[in-house]
Amino acid sequence: MQQQRQLEIERRLRDIVGERVFVDVAQRVSYGYDGSFGQYLPDFVTQPLATSEVQQIVKLANVYDLPIYPRGAGTNLSGGSLPVNGGIVLDFSQWNDEVTIYPDDLIIKTRPGVKTADIHALAEQHQLMYPPDPSSSSVCTIGGNLAENAGGPHGVKYGVTKDYVIGLEVVTAQGDIIRTGGNTIKNVTGYDLTKLLIGAEGTLGIITEATLRLIPKPPATQTALIVFEDLGSAGRSISQILTSGVRPSKMEILDHHAINKVVDYAGIDLPRDAAALLLVEVDGDEAILRKELETIKAALAKMGVTQVKIAGSKAEEAELWQVRKAVSPAVVERGFTKISEDATVPLSKIPHMFEKVDEIKQKYDLNLVVFGHAGDGNLHPTISANMRDPEAVKNVERAVEEIFNYAIELGGTLSGEHGIGTMKKPFMTREFDPASLAFQKAIKDALDPDHRLNPGKIFPATGETRLVLSHDD
Amino acid sequence: MQQQRQLEIERRLRDIVGERVFVDVAQRVSYGYDGSFGQYLPDFVTQPLATSEVQQIVKLANVYDLPIYPRGAGTNLSGGSLPVNGGIVLDFSQWNDEVTIYPDDLIIKTRPGVKTADIHALAEQHQLMYPPDPSSSSVCTIGGNLAENAGGPHGVKYGVTKDYVIGLEVVTAQGDIIRTGGNTIKNVTGYDLTKLLIGAEGTLGIITEATLRLIPKPPATQTALIVFEDLGSAGRSISQILTSGVRPSKMEILDHHAINKVVDYAGIDLPRDAAALLLVEVDGDEAILRKELETIKAALAKMGVTQVKIAGSKAEEAELWQVRKAVSPAVVERGFTKISEDATVPLSKIPHMFEKVDEIKQKYDLNLVVFGHAGDGNLHPTISANMRDPEAVKNVERAVEEIFNYAIELGGTLSGEHGIGTMKKPFMTREFDPASLAFQKAIKDALDPDHRLNPGKIFPATGETRLVLSHDD
Numbered sequence: 001m002q003q004q005r006q007l008e009i010e011r012r013l014r015d016i017v018g019e020r021v022f023v024d025v026a027q028r029v030s031y032g033y034d035g036s037f038g039q040y041l042p043d044f045v046t047q048p049l050a051t052s053e054v055q056q057i058v059k060l061a062n063v064y065d066l067p068i069y070p071r072g073a074g075t076n077l078s079g080g081s082l083p084v085n086g087g088i089v090l091d092f093s094q095w096n097d098e099v100t101i102y103p104d105d106l107i108i109k110t111r112p113g114v115k116t117a118d119i120h121a122l123a124e125q126h127q128l129m130y131p132p133d134p135s136s137s138s139v140c141t142i143g144g145n146l147a148e149n150a151g152g153p154h155g156v157k158y159g160v161t162k163d164y165v166i167g168l169e170v171v172t173a174q175g176d177i178i179r180t181g182g183n184t185i186k187n188v189t190g191y192d193l194t195k196l197l198i199g200a201e202g203t204l205g206i207i208t209e210a211t212l213r214l215i216p217k218p219p220a221t222q223t224a225l226i227v228f229e230d231l232g233s234a235g236r237s238i239s240q241i242l243t244s245g246v247r248p249s250k251m252e253i254l255d256h257h258a259i260n261k262v263v264d265y266a267g268i269d270l271p272r273d274a275a276a277l278l279l280v281e282v283d284g285d286e287a288i289l290r291k292e293l294e295t296i297k298a299a300l301a302k303m304g305v306t307q308v309k310i311a312g313s314k315a316e317e318a319e320l321w322q323v324r325k326a327v328s329p330a331v332v333e334r335g336f337t338k339i340s341e342d343a344t345v346p347l348s349k350i351p352h353m354f355e356k357v358d359e360i361k362q363k364y365d366l367n368l369v370v371f372g373h374a375g376d377g378n379l380h381p382t383i384s385a386n387m388r389d390p391e392a393v394k395n396v397e398r399a400v401e402e403i404f405n406y407a408i409e410l411g412g413t414l415s416g417e418h419g420i421g422t423m424k425k426p427f428m429t430r431e432f433d434p435a436s437l438a439f440q441k442a443i444k445d446a447l448d449p450d451h452r453l454n455p456g457k458i459f460p461a462t463g464e465t466r467l468v469l470s471h472d473d
Numbered sequence: 474m475q476q477q478r479q480l481e482i483e484r485r486l487r488d489i490v491g492e493r494v495f496v497d498v499a500q501r502v503s504y505g506y507d508g509s510f511g512q513y514l515p516d517f518v519t520q521p522l523a524t525s526e527v528q529q530i531v532k533l534a535n536v537y538d539l540p541i542y543p544r545g546a547g548t549n550l551s552g553g554s555l556p557v558n559g560g561i562v563l564d565f566s567q568w569n570d571e572v573t574i575y576p577d578d579l580i581i582k583t584r585p586g587v588k589t590a591d592i593h594a595l596a597e598q599h600q601l602m603y604p605p606d607p608s609s610s611s612v613c614t615i616g617g618n619l620a621e622n623a624g625g626p627h628g629v630k631y632g633v634t635k636d637y638v639i640g641l642e643v644v645t646a647q648g649d650i651i652r653t654g655g656n657t658i659k660n661v662t663g664y665d666l667t668k669l670l671i672g673a674e675g676t677l678g679i680i681t682e683a684t685l686r687l688i689p690k691p692p693a694t695q696t697a698l699i700v701f702e703d704l705g706s707a708g709r710s711i712s713q714i715l716t717s718g719v720r721p722s723k724m725e726i727l728d729h730h731a732i733n734k735v736v737d738y739a740g741i742d743l744p745r746d747a748a749a750l751l752l753v754e755v756d757g758d759e760a761i762l763r764k765e766l767e768t769i770k771a772a773l774a775k776m777g778v779t780q781v782k783i784a785g786s787k788a789e790e791a792e793l794w795q796v797r798k799a800v801s802p803a804v805v806e807r808g809f810t811k812i813s814e815d816a817t818v819p820l821s822k823i824p825h826m827f828e829k830v831d832e833i834k835q836k837y838d839l840n841l842v843v844f845g846h847a848g849d850g851n852l853h854p855t856i857s858a859n860m861r862d863p864e865a866v867k868n869v870e871r872a873v874e875e876i877f878n879y880a881i882e883l884g885g886t887l888s889g890e891h892g893i894g895t896m897k898k899p900f901m902t903r904e905f906d907p908a909s910l911a912f913q914k915a916i917k918d919a920l921d922p923d924h925r926l927n928p929g930k931i932f933p934a935t936g937e938t939r940l941v942l943s944h945d946d
Contacts, residue, residue: 102819102821103712103716104709104712104820104821105712105819105820105821105822106712106715106716106820107819126716127716127718128716148661149661149665151659151661155658155659156658159636159658160659162665162668163632163636172908172912176908176911176912177908178906178908178909178912179905179906179909180909180912182884182885182886182904183819183884183885184817184818184819184849184850184851184885184886184889185628185629185632185849185850185851186624186628186633186817186846186849186850186851186889186890187817187886187888187889188621188622188624188672188888188889188890188891188892188893189886189887189888189893189897189901189904190893190901190904190905190910190913190931191669191672191673191677191913191916191917191931192622192635192668192669192671192672192673193912193913195635195665195668195669196664196665196668196669196916198665199661199664199665200664200665204664205912215715215720216715216716216717216718216719216720217718218718218720219718236577239576239577239578239579242579242688242689243576243579243599243600243601243689244689245600245689245690245691245692245758246689247688247689247691284757284761285718285761285764285765287760287761287764288757288758288760288761291758291760292758344657344659344660345657346575346578346580346656346657347577347578347579348575348577348578349578373659376657376658376659377657377658377659378657378658378659411655411656412655412656412657413655413657413660413662414662415660415661415662416657416659416660416661417659417661418661419661420661420662420663424662428662428663431655431662431663432652432663433651433652435645435649435650435651436651436652436653437663438649439645439649439651439653439666439678439920440663440664440666442919442920443664443916443919443920444664445919446915446916446918446919447912447915447916458663458664
């Protein structure tokens with residue numbers, strides 16, 4: 001009976017998308033995980049290549065009461081694409097070549113499977129820029145960026161994915177095709193469904209097309225590396241820089257432990273006793289960039305700076321950014337698992353957060369470094385742990401919980417750019433009071449009453465208040 | 474019976490806000506209009522000065538089944554604050570002094586009645602900037618800006634109100650107090666209710682506090698006035714400028730008729746035969762601004778430019794901006810009414826829109842000029858008409874309808890920054906198909922099932938598809 005139902009669904013899926021249906025366990029298993037934790041098995045995997053196909057699959061899912069899990073490249077870190085209740089995975093990664101630029105309108109129209117890197121390249125061919133730059137850009141899809149409202153180092157000056165999406169085509173939970181926003185940067189016609197859907201993690205509708213706005217590409221960039229003798233100074237320097245009259249295009253921070261990992265891993269020459277370092281990029285007209293970095297240097301005259309390196313060439317600039325790029329691989333240890341968090345705090349609270357995380361590191365004897373996007377308070381405490389050791393797992397769970405609690409206590413938030421997914425939903429009730437969470441749920445219930453779209457994400461189950469990391473990864 | 478009910482409601486309102494309740498017709502009548510059309514009479518006017526007062530008033534409105542109309546300074550142009558169904562007006566204009574800046578966090582927390590100009594000034598005291606700059610800034614309230622998602626000339630580089638709001642306190646239709654967003658620029662924790670509520674025109678919740686993010690104030694500005702011999706060249710120049718590597722902070726356009734109005738009204742020396750002019754401001758380091766304007770000038774070498782004036786001093790820059798500032802008063806005629814539209818189109822379609830509006834002007838023999846925010850396609854066709862002449866009213870109605878239809882045909886939108894309110898709701902079904910509009914309505918119905926909050930706005934009544942301008946103004 002059950003098997004007959006499965007065969008019937010498979011046949012009807014094939015009527016919609018032909019050969020692009022996978023039912024073998026060997027095929028399905030590779031769609032069961034992402035960049036976070038846990039392994040789940042979807043019942044069906046399909047690769048739609050048209051809005052009408054998505055629409056028909058959703059209608060089919062309604063007939064058979066199956067959950068739907070949209071998926072890009074699966075790079076996300078919060079479990080947004082995990083098929084936790086089985087059902088149908090919509091793998092958009094093959095719908096990757098429908099992307100058109102309209103240079104005179106400064107917009108791009110794209111389907112969800114297009115790689116973010118391809119959008120960057122297309123814009124740059126026309127002296128334009130699509131600023132959002134998550135570190136997974138070279139492999140991730142724009143659809144995943146849209147679902148999670150991806151960020152990146154450009155956030156401090158240019159904002160995040162949401163700030164560049166002006167229109168969407170969406171398939172609703174009922175299988176209707178709707179349009180939100182349009183082709184203009186300014187638009188106040190009706191409710192802003194575009195910005196509601198970006199970052200909703202695929203729980204309110206399935207994005208099948210997006211209209212992205214572009215901006216003029218700044219002609220040049222220049223970078224400074226600034227080393228600090230104590231964390232407090234590094235923290236206070238962030239506001240100092242942002243009120244100096246110069247507007248950095250990137251401002252990244254590495255703590256003492258991250259610096260030492262980078263020295264060990266990449267052999268880059270950095271002072272091992274430094275408390276922290278900032279990498280500050282400015283962009284714009286070549287003629288002014290060096291002066292802007294000097295202005296920043298002057299603004300930090302009394303801020304415990306021990307060293308300032310200003311890149312003298314493009315090659316030197318690339319070298320400085322190697323420091324930041326090396327952090328993530330430097331943290332990886334053979335056989336260990338990397339847990340990347342992104343608790344985010346108000347700018348003035350960055351030093352407090354660094355100190356607390358250091359305390360937590362000591363308390364649980366963790367291999368933990370902190371780096372992140374200093375200009376917007378978006379920190380990435382990153383732990384490397386042996387997740388086959390139950391005691392280590394417990395320690396990670398406790399540490400992550402304490403980090404979140406403190407971020408919220410400081411007026412911060414659970415997630416700056418990674419999303420809630422499965423990983424952070426147990427903590428939602430710590431950030432939101434019941435009425436505020438109920439307001440969000442009312443929207444979900446109104447638009448997707450059967451909870452068909454990406455169920456098991458964002459909202460905690462009743463009584464779910466603790467992080468439990470699966471051992472299956 | 475009816476009178477007894479009124480007295481009972483008045484008494485209960487006085488229990489909440491004391492003397493800040495108005496019931497005399499003479500007092501209520503001044504709350505019945507705004508910057509658009511029509512005159513309505515609310516049953517009660519109150520001036521809340523605390524979130525708990527707003528909460529209690531909403532709960533009272535639920536008991537007596539009364540609509541609620543939040544109101545700032547009443548400057549809006551689309552009818553957003555009109556109490557079309559009577560009920561209770563919440564006049565926030567007196568809740569105007571609770572505003573605090575946190576310079577180290579680059580944020581401001583404000584109550585709805587604070588003037589936008591006060592927020593600008595407070596930010597500037599700390600070398601910071603709150604960029605949204607609607608032309609009513611000196612008199613309007615931030616609450617109105619939040620409800621309507623106000624824009625302004627800064628939009629081309631800095632975006633609109635929504636781009637600077639990171640958290641809200643809101644009283645729901647049921648009288649619950651909720652919080653959305655927080656204190657951080659990056660935030661992907663749960664649904665983005667902040668951006669849903671900004672621009673929702675008070676129909677989904679009543680904003681009682683907002684957290685605004687600030688950016689570093691650019692140290693200097695510089696402006697160029699560029700005159701064109703034909704409209705097509707002016708239009709094409711917009712994309713040309715935006716792909717020149719320079720990013721203007723303002724880019725305003727005036728058509729031939731607007732230019733001549735300005736010459737007549739303000740006696741400013743401009744060529745009367747010009748087809749259009751652009752005012753382009755760049756901001757940043759003083760040292761580079763002149764060079765940036767020269768870059769723009771060079772980029773327009775073959776674009777039908779007849780004159781370029783670059784301001785040589787702050788005084789000359791202020792003079793150039795007088796051209797733009799004079800347009801609005803120049804259009805006003807004694808005894809006539811000004812109808813300001815804000816149809817918005819993709820950048821490449823600006824010349825088409827100008828040509829069409831000129832056709833419509835001729836067809837209906839209208840006193841009509843076009844100006845607006847060229848850098849984001851946000852045009853303000855502005856008509857001056859004798860609204861006591863029924864034939865003139867009919868012509869205005871027809872002209873406005875044709876302007877909207879063509880904007881939508883060009884892939885544009887009904888409103889770039891003024892909002893939908895009462896004025897544009899008849900046209901919503903032209904921009905949105907039934908499923909797209911139903912998606913919006915589902916959110917309204919879920920959050921405010923009794924349609925208590927600002928009813929009669931955004932969504933057209935059944936069969937309402939034409940603009941009917943009231944003769945009561």
